[in-house]
Amino acid sequence: MNFLSVLISGLGAGATYAIIAIGYTMVYGIAKMLNFAHGDIIMVGGYAMFVTLALVGHPVAAVAAAILAAVLVCVLMGVSVERFAYKPLRGASPLAVLITAIGVSYLLQSLAQIIFGSASKMLSGLQIAGHVMLGTLRINYVTLVTLAVTVVLMVALTLFIKYSKTGRAMVAVSEDRDAALLMGINTNAIIAITFAIGSALAAIAAYLMLAKGASLANTLGAMPGIKAFTAAVIGGIGSLPGAVLGGILLGVVESLSYSIPALAPFTDAVEFGILIVILLVKPAGLLGKARREKV
Amino acid sequence: MNAVLEFFKKPFLRKYTNYIVVALFTVIFAILSLTGGLKMGTQFLLEQIGIAVLLAVSLGMVVGFLGELSLGHAGFMCVGAYVGGKLSSLLVGAMGGNEDSIVALLLALLVGGLVAAVFGIIIGLPALRLRGDYLAIVTLAFGEIVRSVFMNMPERLFGGTTGLETPRFDRKYLFVFAFLLVLACLAVTQNLMRSKHGRAIVSIKDNEIAARATGIDVTKYKLFVFTISSFFAGIAGVLYSYSNVRLQSVNFDYNYSTEILVMVVLGGMGSINGSMIAAALITFLNVKLQTMLTGNLAVLQKLFYAIILILIVIYKNAPGLKGFREKYNLKALFDKLFKKKPVAEDMADGKEGDDAE
Structure with a gap:
C-alpha cells in the first residue's frame, strides 16, 4: 500500500512536469530552439496570481481570477519574449539563440526579485487541502486535480493539433519551415501561437505547483523548468506524447527516490543520471524519431 | 608610445603579444608582492582574476571555437576543487601541516585537473555524439549532479553541508602560480588553435556536415576540445580550493556557469584575448561591487x-542587423580614432563580428 501511495504522488508530480515539458517540446518542434526561459514564465505566472489574489476579495472568485490573470500575463510575456529576444535571431546559429534564452531567463528572475523582493511568499488562498481515503490509501485532492487537469489539457491539445487549421499548420511548420512558408502558412504567426500555448500551459503549471503548497519566489520555475526540460529530452524532444511520458516517468522516479532514505539526498542526481543513461542508450529519447541531418 | 606600438607590430612579436603582456603583469605583481607593496585585498583579487581567466579561456574553447554550449563548467571546476582540495589537505596533513608545500600544490593541480x-570524457562521450543542443542540457544536469553529490557525501569525506576545509597557500605567492597557469593555458589553447587541428575544430563550428564530408573526425575533435576544457576548469577549481578556507558546493551552481559564459560572450566568442580581458574586468567588478551592493541591490x-x-548576442548574430554591425563596430571606431587603415586581424584572435551567412 505504501508503494502505491508513493506511486500516486509521483504521478501527481509527473503530471505537472508533463505540462511544463509540453511547452518545451512544442517550442522545440516548431521554432527549433531550446527555450531556457520557459521555467521562468512559470514564475511570472506565480507572481501574476499573487497580485490578483491581493486585489480580489472574494475567495472563490479570487482563485478563478488569479488563474485567468496568470494565463493572460504569461501568454503576453511569452509572446513578447519571442518577439523581442528570439525573433531577431531567426536564421542565426542555434548557439546564439540558446545564449539569448539564458539571458532572458536571468533577466526575468532578476526583474522579479527587484519588483517583489527576494523573500518567498506562501499563497494560502490557492492551496487545495484535504484528501480522500480509499481503504488505507490516502490520496490528496490536489493530486486528483492535477491529474484531471493534465488529462483534459492533453486531450484538448491533441484534438487542437490534429483537427484545427492552426494545429495542422503547426505540424507543417515543425516538419519543414520553408516548405510551410511556400504553402502560404504564416510561419511567424505560427511560432508566436506556439509560444502563447506553451506559456499558457506554464501558467497552469504555476497554479498546480502553488496549489500543492510550493512557496513563491523568483526561482519558483528554475528547478522544475530544468527537470521538465530533462523530461522532454527523455521522452524525445519534439514529441508531445514523449513529453508526457518523460514527465510522468521523472515524477515517479523522483517520488520513489524520495521514499528510499539512502537515496533521498541524491534524488536530483538520480533524475539527471537517468537522462544521461537514456541519451546513451536511445539518443533521440524514448519516443523521439532519430533524424538524419541533410545538406 | 608610438615606438612601443611599432615594436609590437613586428610579425614575430605580434604573435606573442598576449604572452608578453600576461608575463609582464606576472613579473610586476610578483615583485610588488615580494617587496610588500600589495595589499591582501589586491592579492586576493589577482587570484580570483587568474581563476576566472582560466575558466573563461577554457570555456571559450568549447563555446567559441567548437560552437557547442556547455552549461556545467562550474561542475567541472567543482570536481577539481573537491578532489584537489581533499588531496592537498591529506598531503599537507601527512607533511606535518605545511600549507605552503609546493609539491602538494602541484600534485593537487595535476590530479584535480585529470x-x-x-569526467569531461564521461559526459562528452554520450552528449557530443548527438546534435548540439544536447550538450547544453547534459552539462547542465552534470553540474547539478556534482553539486548535490558532493554536498550529500558523508561529512568525514567531503565536509557535507558545512563544507570541506582545505589548506590555504600563502597569498603572497598563490596568484603568481595562478598567472603561470594562465600562461600555460594560453600556450596550449593558442598553439592548438593555430595548428591544423585548430582549423579542423573551427571548421566543425562553421559547418559540421561539410567538416565531416572532408574527412574530419568530428566526434574525436569535439571530445578532445571538451576534455582539455574540463581539465583547465578542474585546475581552476584546485586554485579556488587553495584560495578559500572552506569549499561549499553551493557556490558551484548554475549561476556560476552562466557567469563564466557571460565572460566568454562579452569578450567575443572565438577570441582568447577577449575572454581574458572580459574575465579580468568582470571579476574586478564582482569583487569591488560585492562590498558595495548588498541585499536586494546585489540583484542589479x-x-x-x-x-x-x-x-x-543579438548585436553580433541577428541577420537583420548586418548593415548596422558593419557600420558601427569596435574596429571601425578604433580605426576612426587613430586615423589609420584597418590592419588584418591576428589569426587566433578570431573573426571579428559576424557569423551570419
Whole structure:
C-alpha cells in the first residue's frame, strides 16, 4: 500500500512536469530552439496570481481570477519574449539563440526579485487541502486535480493539433519551415501561437505547483523548468506524447527516490543520471524519431 | 608610445603579444608582492582574476571555437576543487601541516585537473555524439549532479553541508602560480588553435556536415576540445580550493556557469584575448561591487549581466542587423580614432563580428 501511495504522488508530480515539458517540446518542434526561459514564465505566472489574489476579495472568485490573470500575463510575456529576444535571431546559429534564452531567463528572475523582493511568499488562498481515503490509501485532492487537469489539457491539445487549421499548420511548420512558408502558412504567426500555448500551459503549471503548497519566489520555475526540460529530452524532444511520458516517468522516479532514505539526498542526481543513461542508450529519447541531418 | 606600438607590430612579436603582456603583469605583481607593496585585498583579487581567466579561456574553447554550449563548467571546476582540495589537505596533513608545500600544490593541480578531464570524457562521450543542443542540457544536469553529490557525501569525506576545509597557500605567492597557469593555458589553447587541428575544430563550428564530408573526425575533435576544457576548469577549481578556507558546493551552481559564459560572450566568442580581458574586468567588478551592493541591490548585477548577454548576442548574430554591425563596430571606431587603415586581424584572435551567412 505504501508503494502505491508513493506511486500516486509521483504521478501527481509527473503530471505537472508533463505540462511544463509540453511547452518545451512544442517550442522545440516548431521554432527549433531550446527555450531556457520557459521555467521562468512559470514564475511570472506565480507572481501574476499573487497580485490578483491581493486585489480580489472574494475567495472563490479570487482563485478563478488569479488563474485567468496568470494565463493572460504569461501568454503576453511569452509572446513578447519571442518577439523581442528570439525573433531577431531567426536564421542565426542555434548557439546564439540558446545564449539569448539564458539571458532572458536571468533577466526575468532578476526583474522579479527587484519588483517583489527576494523573500518567498506562501499563497494560502490557492492551496487545495484535504484528501480522500480509499481503504488505507490516502490520496490528496490536489493530486486528483492535477491529474484531471493534465488529462483534459492533453486531450484538448491533441484534438487542437490534429483537427484545427492552426494545429495542422503547426505540424507543417515543425516538419519543414520553408516548405510551410511556400504553402502560404504564416510561419511567424505560427511560432508566436506556439509560444502563447506553451506559456499558457506554464501558467497552469504555476497554479498546480502553488496549489500543492510550493512557496513563491523568483526561482519558483528554475528547478522544475530544468527537470521538465530533462523530461522532454527523455521522452524525445519534439514529441508531445514523449513529453508526457518523460514527465510522468521523472515524477515517479523522483517520488520513489524520495521514499528510499539512502537515496533521498541524491534524488536530483538520480533524475539527471537517468537522462544521461537514456541519451546513451536511445539518443533521440524514448519516443523521439532519430533524424538524419541533410545538406 | 608610438615606438612601443611599432615594436609590437613586428610579425614575430605580434604573435606573442598576449604572452608578453600576461608575463609582464606576472613579473610586476610578483615583485610588488615580494617587496610588500600589495595589499591582501589586491592579492586576493589577482587570484580570483587568474581563476576566472582560466575558466573563461577554457570555456571559450568549447563555446567559441567548437560552437557547442556547455552549461556545467562550474561542475567541472567543482570536481577539481573537491578532489584537489581533499588531496592537498591529506598531503599537507601527512607533511606535518605545511600549507605552503609546493609539491602538494602541484600534485593537487595535476590530479584535480585529470579527474575533471576524466569526467569531461564521461559526459562528452554520450552528449557530443548527438546534435548540439544536447550538450547544453547534459552539462547542465552534470553540474547539478556534482553539486548535490558532493554536498550529500558523508561529512568525514567531503565536509557535507558545512563544507570541506582545505589548506590555504600563502597569498603572497598563490596568484603568481595562478598567472603561470594562465600562461600555460594560453600556450596550449593558442598553439592548438593555430595548428591544423585548430582549423579542423573551427571548421566543425562553421559547418559540421561539410567538416565531416572532408574527412574530419568530428566526434574525436569535439571530445578532445571538451576534455582539455574540463581539465583547465578542474585546475581552476584546485586554485579556488587553495584560495578559500572552506569549499561549499553551493557556490558551484548554475549561476556560476552562466557567469563564466557571460565572460566568454562579452569578450567575443572565438577570441582568447577577449575572454581574458572580459574575465579580468568582470571579476574586478564582482569583487569591488560585492562590498558595495548588498541585499536586494546585489540583484542589479545579475540584471546587468542578463542585459549584456542578450544585447551582445543579438548585436553580433541577428541577420537583420548586418548593415548596422558593419557600420558601427569596435574596429571601425578604433580605426576612426587613430586615423589609420584597418590592419588584418591576428589569426587566433578570431573573426571579428559576424557569423551570419
